[in-house]
Amino acid sequence: MAxxxxxxxxxxxxxxxxxxxxxxxxxxxxxxxxRLGVKDASLYVHVRGLxxxxxxxxxxxxxxxxxxxxxATAGRAGKDALVAFADSWRAYAHAHPGRYTATQIPTxxxxxxxxxxxxxxxxxxxxxxxxxxxxxAEPDLTDAVRLVRSTLHGFVSLEAxxxxxxxxxxxxxxxxxLDALHALLExxxxxxxxxxx
Amino acid sequence: MAxxxxxxxxxxxxxxxxxxxxxxxxxxxxxxxxRLGVKDASLYVHVRGLxxxxxxxxxxxxxxxxxxxxxATAGRAGKDALVAFADSWRAYAHAHPGRYTATQIPTxxxxxxxxxxxxxxxxxxxxxxxxxxxxxAEPDLTDAVRLVRSTLHGFVSLEAxxxxxxxxxxxxxxxxxLDALHALLExxxxxxxxxxx
DNA sequence: ATTAAAACCTAATGACCCTAGGATAAGCCT
DNA sequence: AGGCTTATCCTAGGGTCATTAGGTTTTAAT
Numbered sequence: 001m002a003x004x005x006x007x008x009x010x011x012x013x014x015x016x017x018x019x020x021x022x023x024x025x026x027x028x029x030x031x032x033x034x035r036l037g038v039k040d041a042s043l044y045v046h047v048r049g050l051x052x053x054x055x056x057x058x059x060x061x062x063x064x065x066x067x068x069x070x071x072a073t074a075g076r077a078g079k080d081a082l083v084a085f086a087d088s089w090r091a092y093a094h095a096h097p098g099r100y101t102a103t104q105i106p107t108x109x110x111x112x113x114x115x116x117x118x119x120x121x122x123x124x125x126x127x128x129x130x131x132x133x134x135x136x137a138e139p140d141l142t143d144a145v146r147l148v149r150s151t152l153h154g155f156v157s158l159e160a161x162x163x164x165x166x167x168x169x170x171x172x173x174x175x176x177x178l179d180a181l182h183a184l185l186e187x188x189x190x191x192x193x194x195x196x197x
Numbered sequence: 198m199a200x201x202x203x204x205x206x207x208x209x210x211x212x213x214x215x216x217x218x219x220x221x222x223x224x225x226x227x228x229x230x231x232r233l234g235v236k237d238a239s240l241y242v243h244v245r246g247l248x249x250x251x252x253x254x255x256x257x258x259x260x261x262x263x264x265x266x267x268x269a270t271a272g273r274a275g276k277d278a279l280v281a282f283a284d285s286w287r288a289y290a291h292a293h294p295g296r297y298t299a300t301q302i303p304t305x306x307x308x309x310x311x312x313x314x315x316x317x318x319x320x321x322x323x324x325x326x327x328x329x330x331x332x333x334a335e336p337d338l339t340d341a342v343r344l345v346r347s348t349l350h351g352f353v354s355l356e357a358x359x360x361x362x363x364x365x366x367x368x369x370x371x372x373x374x375l376d377a378l379h380a381l382l383e384x385x386x387x388x389x390x391x392x393x394x
Numbered sequence: 395a396t397t398a399a400a401a402c403c404t405a406a407t408g409a410c411c412c413t414a415g416g417a418t419a420a421g422c423c424t
Numbered sequence: 425a426g427g428c429t430t431a432t433c434c435t436a437g438g439g440t441c442a443t444t445a446g447g448t449t450t451t452a453a454t
Contacts, residue, residue, distance in 0.1 A: 006432080030410055040411075042433050050411070104301075106358045142365050143373040147348065149360070150374070154351025155343070161303045163346070168339050176340040177347070179386050189380040203401075227441055237442075239402050247442065 006036065008046040012056040019057060019098025027098070029053070048110070054102060055109040061099035062119030065092045069126055078133045079182045085130050086152050086178050093156040100156070124149075134185040144185060151181060203233065205243040209253040216254060216295025224295070226250070245307070251299060252306040258296035259316030262289045266323055275330040276379045282327050283349050283375050290353040297353070321346075331382040341382060348378060 014035055019027045029050055033040045047053045072088035073081045093100040127145045136144050155177060164170045211232055216224045226247055230237045244250045269285035270278045290297040324342045333341050352374060361367045 028410065029412085039434060041413080041435085044412070045432065104354065104358055139365055139369070140373070143370045143377075146352070146355075146361060146367075146370045147374045147377055150351035150355055151344065151348045152351070153355060154347035154349070157301065157354060158343075158347055158350055161301055164343060168336055170343075172336070173340045173343045176337070177344045180340075180344055180381055183384070183386040184377055184381045187380070187384070189376050225441065226443085236403060238404085238444080241443070242401065 006038065006042065006046055008056065011036070011043055011046050012053065012060055015053050016057045016060055016096070016099050016102075019102060020096050021098070024054070024057075024098045024101045027053070027057070052110065054105060055113065057099060058102040058105060059109065059113065059117035059119055061096065061103050062123060063117055064096070064099070064119075065089065065103070066119045066123045066126060068092050069123070073126070073130055079178075081130050081133065082148075082182055082185070083178055085127070086174075086181075089152050090156050090174065093160065097160060101160075104157070131185065134188070136185070136188055140188055144188060148181060148185075151177065203235065203239065203243055205253065208233070208240055208243050209250065209257055212250050213254045213257055213293070213296050213299075216299060217293050218295070221251070221254075221295045221298045224250070224254070249307065251302060252310065254296060255299040255302060256306065256310065256314035256316055258293065258300050259320060260314055261293070261296070261316075262286065262300070263316045263320045263323060265289050266320070270323070270327055276375075278327050278330065279345075279379055279382070280375055282324070283371075283378075286349050287353050287371065290357065294357060298357075301354070328382065331385070333382070333385055337385055341385060345378060345382075348374065 011032060015027050015032050018031055018035060022031075029040050029043055032053070033043055036043075043053075047056065068088045068091070069085055072084040076084050124145065127149055128141065131141065131144055131148070134144070155174065158164065159170050164173065208229060212224050212229050215228055215232060219228075226237050226240055229250070230240055233240075240250075244253065265285045265288070266282055269281040273281050321342065324346055325338065328338065328341055328345070331341070352371065355361060356367050361370065
């Protein structure tokens with residue numbers, strides 16, 4: 001009987017595929033084992049358990065998404081870069097809904113694992129460099145990074161949850177939101193003393 | 198033996214409490230039953246199953262959050278209203294993390310149930326009225342509503358997932374993001390033809 | 395008091411997570 | 425080539441959980 005040739009990565013990838021097809025909450029050890037033609041218990045050699053598997057899927061997704069964004073924004077600047085950044089973010093979430101939701105779980109990941117996967121860190125760094133053209137100084141830059149990331153994630157998340165049902169196409173609102181973000185970044189409001197009203 | 202006096206609402210509330218304490222993913226039929234001093238099977242009289250329970254928790258949370266926001270924004274307008282709106286949104290998420298994550302699951306809720314709970318609908322309507330002072334015309338108004346909701350939800354969601362770790366306090370970024378949103382809403386960019394760069 | 399409708403329980407099935415210990419394939423060394 | 429080592433994969437089994445079916449008891453209405 002030939003061996004299945006499993007590795008942690010293969011198990012993770014199978015879990016990720018399953019997540020995109022049936023939803024992350026239906027990714028079970030048993031289901032992954034079934035798809036790999038293997039008994040459940042065999043997976044525990046490669047993966048610590050279900051929690052660990054979920055964490056690995058999340059890191060895989062973060063890596064993949066970061067790479068897509070890096071490719072899309074390479075050689076662009078300003079609004080061009082912002083739109084490429086945002087569109088590839090959203091495209092990844094649409095193409096891989098299960099993987100994307102995996103990135104949202106506040107799971108405490110094996111630190112040894114987290115060190116090797118640079119996805120999340122690089123994702124934030126990419127956002128900083130993408131905003132470079134807007135010439136913001138700290139701490140405004142950090143605030144802007146957080147605002148942009150919040151808006152993109154929030155939009156995609158609400159969209160996935162069916163929050164924009166039946167009305168104006170989400171597509172159109174997305175484009176306008178990016179326009180708005182761009183305009184905002186170009187005229188980032190000065191420090192405090194916001195005038196009321 | 199006295200009867201426990203269960204109702205669908207009591208079961209839902211217990212599930213919601215549990216969600217805030219141990220996380221939504223650990224809300225199980227068994228755990229809810231244990232806390233109520235009842236056998237698992239007894240819950241199925243009041244609730245269709247775990248999916249249904251989760252949906253009910255989500256609707257409860259939406260209702261509660263909407264009420265808080267409505268109270269906070271009553272009698273306010275402009276930036277004052279925006280800040281009150283956003284702060285109470287975030288405060289609810291912090292006070293009830295389990296309930297809040299329940300609102301994110303794209304669960305298909307019993308339509309008969311969804312009709313009675315007006316939370317999600319009213320939440321969106323509230324956002325529209327909160328933005329009234331900025332005098333936007335459709336379809337910009339809808340886009341602005343979606344932008345604001347996306348940003349608030351995204352910020353809270355990333356914050357909960359530990360996305361803003363160790364650097365500048367989230368509190369400070371939050372305040373600046375609201376400043377920025379306010380500035381943006383006051384000068385919402387005109388329709389199309391965004392200048393590149 | 396009788397009866398009807400619930401609420402609640404016992405019992406049982408099947409899925410799933412995970413551990414422990416045994417068998418076996420793959421590569422390595424001589 | 426043959427034996428040793430190692431890691432892979434399996435069999436077995438215990439525990440939790442979701443869910444259904446059917447019985448029993450409380451509650452309240454007639």
